[in-house]
Amino acid sequence: MQRDTIIPESRDTAFRDLIIRSPGGEKLLTCMQCGICAGSCPVSHEMDYTPRQLVRMIQLGLKKEVLNSNTIWICTDCFSCSVRCPRGIYPTELMETLKPIAMKEGIRNRNAKFDNVFADVVKKNGRASEFLLISKYSISEPGMIKQAPFGLALISKGKLPLSIDKMEDARELEAIFRIGEKTGEEAKVKKETVPEKPENVNEEEVTEK
Amino acid sequence: MKYSYYPGCAQHGTAVDYRMSVRAVMSRLGIELEEIRNWNCCGALHVDERTTKVALSARTLSAAKGLDVATPCNLCYSNLMRANTALEDVSLKNSVNGALTTKYEGNVKPKHLLEVVVKDMGLVKLAEHVKKPLKIKAVPYYGCLLTRPENKFDSPENPKSLDNLIAALGAEPVKYYYKTKCCGGPILITNEDLALTLARDLLVMAKESGADCMVVTCPMCHLQLDAKQRAVEAKFNVKIDMPIIYFTQLIGLAMGIAPAELGLDKHIVPTDKFIAKAGR
Numbered sequence: 142m143q144r145d146t147i148i149p150e151s152r153d154t155a156f157r158d159l160i161i162r163s164p165g166g167e168k169l170l171t172c173m174q175c176g177i178c179a180g181s182c183p184v185s186h187e188m189d190y191t192p193r194q195l196v197r198m199i200q201l202g203l204k205k206e207v208l209n210s211n212t213i214w215i216c217t218d219c220f221s222c223s224v225r226c227p228r229g230i231y232p233t234e235l236m237e238t239l240k241p242i243a244m245k246e247g248i249r250n251r252n253a254k255f256d257n258v259f260a261d262v263v264k265k266n267g268r269a270s271e272f273l274l275i276s277k278y279s280i281s282e283p284g285m286i287k288q289a290p291f292g293l294a295l296i297s298k299g300k301l302p303l304s305i306d307k308m309e310d311a312r313e314l315e316a317i318f319r320i321g322e323k324t325g326e327e328a329k330v331k332k333e334t335v336p337e338k339p340e341n342v343n344e345e346e347v348t349e350k
Numbered sequence: 351m352k353y354s355y356y357p358g359c360a361q362h363g364t365a366v367d368y369r370m371s372v373r374a375v376m377s378r379l380g381i382e383l384e385e386i387r388n389w390n391c392c393g394a395l396h397v398d399e400r401t402t403k404v405a406l407s408a409r410t411l412s413a414a415k416g417l418d419v420a421t422p423c424n425l426c427y428s429n430l431m432r433a434n435t436a437l438e439d440v441s442l443k444n445s446v447n448g449a450l451t452t453k454y455e456g457n458v459k460p461k462h463l464l465e466v467v468v469k470d471m472g473l474v475k476l477a478e479h480v481k482k483p484l485k486i487k488a489v490p491y492y493g494c495l496l497t498r499p500e501n502k503f504d505s506p507e508n509p510k511s512l513d514n515l516i517a518a519l520g521a522e523p524v525k526y527y528y529k530t531k532c533c534g535g536p537i538l539i540t541n542e543d544l545a546l547t548l549a550r551d552l553l554v555m556a557k558e559s560g561a562d563c564m565v566v567t568c569p570m571c572h573l574q575l576d577a578k579q580r581a582v583e584a585k586f587n588v589k590i591d592m593p594i595i596y597f598t599q600l601i602g603l604a605m606g607i608a609p610a611e612l613g614l615d616k617h618i619v620p621t622d623k624f625i626a627k628a629g630r
Contacts, residue, residue, distance in 0.1 A: 159494065160463060163395045164400065164436070164442075166438065180440070181565060183531060183532045183548060184416045184532075184537075184544060184548070187544055195397065203557070206495055214540070215537070215544070217494075217532045217534065217536045217537055217548075218395045218494070218495075218536055219494035219495075219498065219531075219532040219537075220428075220498035220499040221494070221498065221530075221531075222492060222494070222496050222530070223498065223499050224499060224506045224507070227382045231499065233499070237398060237400065238400070240398040241398045241399050244398070251539075251540040251541075252537075252540045252541075254573075255396065255539055255540050256397070259394070259396035259397065260393075260396065260397050260398070260399075260402075261405075262567045263391045263393065263397060267388075267390040267391060268359045268390065268391045268605055269359040269394065270359070270362075270363060271359075271360075271363045271390045272363070275539070277541065291577070291578075291581070294580075294618060295364060295575070295577060295618075298616045298617070298618065299366055299616060300363065300365075300366055300367075300577070301364065302362070302363055306359065306363065308388050308389070308390055309387075309388045310388055311390070313390075313391060313449075313450070313451055314406075316449040317402055317405040317406060317409065317448075317449045317450075318399075318402050319449065320401050320402065320405060320445055320446070320448060321399035321400075321401045321402030321403075322399070343596070
């Protein structure tokens with residue numbers, strides 16, 4: 142087991158503050174590391190950092206480790222952690238906060254790709270046709286060809302229409318997606334900064350790999 | 351009883367069976383659903399930008415015409431509920447309304463169809479519609495987003511509404527410890543191995559409970575547990591053969607509605623043996 146030592150240079154207080162300022166983010170400061178989030182999570186065993194660890198890492202401003210962790214993307218949005226946290230923290234919503242930030246910082250993976258495809262389809266058509274989603278996603282994920290028999294099974298049951306489901310008029314959605322893009326710009330992570338007077342955390346161990 | 355109806359995208363695709371059973375059952379129960387004109391996707395779990403996501407739901411709720419908004423989908427329901435909570439933040443509400451043609455004040459109540467039947471209509475009234483009490487055992491599977499992070503009708507830890515509905519139809523709800531555990535649906539496309547593992551746990555537990563079917567309230571859970579059941583069987587070398595039934599289909603069977611009208615022939619896991627047993 143490798144243990145990382147946290148040095149002042151690896152801490153990014155601007156990143157920490159950005160997350161703390163996000164909706165519900167101020168509660169992250171009250172986390173007492175009880176771990177009920179990790180214990181309630183159906184998929185924490187697949188995460189490189191559990192939700193508990195991720196919260197501590199945000200308190201410490203470990204931007205790189207947080208944004209590169211698979212935790213953000215493995216979360217299934219089940220909210221088990223969120224209804225149990227004694228401090229009222231919603232780790233599920235924390236993942237939702239982190240996703241767009243990670244994408245803007247250049248993180249690319251299957252989930253980010255799928256989310257981009259999904260948002261594009263909804264923006265254009267107003268609705269998420271499963272066939273269109275899967276076709277578009279498959280263009281960049283050739284492994285999806287293995288799902289062809291599954292698709293055919295659905296088609297044979299009339300469950301995967303090949304026509305595109307559309308709103309009669311999807312013009313309003315352009316404005317809806319535009320406000321999101323605007324907020325995203327404002328929230329963009331500022332240039333990494335190192336605190337002038339580092340707090341006494343040099344020896345602290347929080348992360349396990 | 352009249353509601354604005356928000357079907358959600360899946361009803362026009364993989365959940366055609368759910369759509370058929372909703373149509374067949376609700377009108378007979380005297381529940382009038384008026385579909386919202388030109389409705390849009392709620393963003394499911396894949397539109398990540400928060401303001402946009404809240405605005406997508408706000409647009410739907412703003413079209414409610416003074417009625418409560420009923421939806422058959424757990425994802426849509428949770429997004430609508432969460433949007434209302436998020437909109438208590440005035441600055442968010444202002445920026446959301448900046449993009450909407452019809453402004454939204456945050457005062458429309460979203461309701462899951464299960465809530466409409468169990469709470470608004472009530473199980474005593476539902477039981478009056480039962481023509482053929484179902485002589486079967488059923489797993490009440492709620493999934494995640496019906497009760498979490500918030501809802502107005504049941505417990506997020508140990509919900510009972512679906513258990514009670516199953517009992518009201520003459521069937522026996524079995525004890526099922528995974529009733530609110532995640533099925534893996536949201537990561538099916540991007541992390542299939544893990545998604546199938548989660549589904550396996552649920553299905554094996556359901557099989558061991560001795561149930562004749564699993565009852566679900568969400569098109570994503572149904573896709574994962576029914577359409578992907580063969581993939582689970584192949585991957586883990588287990589035989590499950592567990593029919594996955596929408597709660598509206600179960601109600602329909604108890605009302606004596608023909609299985610084909612309820613879309614029961616559209617499942618991947620065959621339902622004929624189950625139907626024969628239920629109708630005995």
